[in-house]
Amino acid sequence: MPALGLAAPVTAPLSAQRPPPRPPELRPSIPDKARKTEPQSTAPASAKTDNAATPAGQSSCLSALSAIPGNRVTPATPSTLEKDPACRIDDPVRVEALAIRGSGGAATVSFEPPPLLSCAMAKTLAHWLDSSVQPLARGHFEQDIASLRVGGGHECRRRNRASAGPLSEHATGQALDIFAFKLGIGAGASQVVVEKPGGLTQSRFLDAVRQSACGAFMTVLGPGSDAAHANHLHVDIQERRSRASRFCQ
Numbered sequence: 001m002p003a004l005g006l007a008a009p010v011t012a013p014l015s016a017q018r019p020p021p022r023p024p025e026l027r028p029s030i031p032d033k034a035r036k037t038e039p040q041s042t043a044p045a046s047a048k049t050d051n052a053a054t055p056a057g058q059s060s061c062l063s064a065l066s067a068i069p070g071n072r073v074t075p076a077t078p079s080t081l082e083k084d085p086a087c088r089i090d091d092p093v094r095v096e097a098l099a100i101r102g103s104g105g106a107a108t109v110s111f112e113p114p115p116l117l118s119c120a121m122a123k124t125l126a127h128w129l130d131s132s133v134q135p136l137a138r139g140h141f142e143q144d145i146a147s148l149r150v151g152g153g154h155e156c157r158r159r160n161r162a163s164a165g166p167l168s169e170h171a172t173g174q175a176l177d178i179f180a181f182k183l184g185i186g187a188g189a190s191q192v193v194v195e196k197p198g199g200l201t202q203s204r205f206l207d208a209v210r211q212s213a214c215g216a217f218m219t220v221l222g223p224g225s226d227a228a229h230a231n232h233l234h235v236d237i238q239e240r241r242s243r244a245s246r247f248c249q
């Protein structure tokens with residue numbers, strides 16, 4: 001049964017999420033550190049010319065993400081492309097960090113390790129972290145969300161690692177598995193592990209995060225859904241037959 005999200009609005013169709021390219025004179029320059037995260041050998045040559053009048057090879061999705069200070073998202077080439085043509089990522093990016101509005105101003109959420117995702121997935125993730133997860137972290141712990149321990153970005157495999165059956169949403173970079181949410185920095189830092197929340201407040205935080213994910217993504221699975229998702233939260237933006245057929249367990 002689809003559930004209502006707390007703070008996240010219903011996601012618009014993917015085609016409607018992509019804003020038109022920004023005119024070059026309005027495009028802010030991208031911090032140097034944002035360009036150096038992907039090895040030069042795997043980045044398309046066009047990615048180095050993203051301040052050019054026509055950013056050839058850079059999608060409007062990536063241009064929009066790159067324009068936001070704090071986002072560390074770079075074009076990437078999946079290494080598994082040659083193995084199976086079905087495992088194709090539309091607009092692949094490596095996500096090192098995404099910007100959020102922190103309690104003290106602009107802040108970022110980093111990814112450990114940085115996943116390879118479709119740009120559309122990165123954009124959905126960015127919106128969810130800023131509009132839902134960060135406010136929930138403030139509300140439950142009075143701390144900013146600092147990083148996510150993740151797995152299962154791009155992986156060319158079938159659902160639940162079966163030898164046959166439909167391809168996993170991970171095969172197309174449309175999915176992410178979240179194992180833990182890290183909060184705060186320095187001595188006050190803490191983490192909420194999806195498999196074993198420590199106490200009532202952490203449990204309530206995870207419940208609320210999961211509920212909000214149901215509004216932001218197409219599918220949300222986690223502990224209690226099935227054995228394959230007992231230790232992580234799976235979120236993906238794979239289109240279902242209809243907008244109403246979201247899958248949220």
Ligand SMILES: [Zn+2]
Nearest residue numbers: 152176177234
């Ligand atoms: Zn997954």
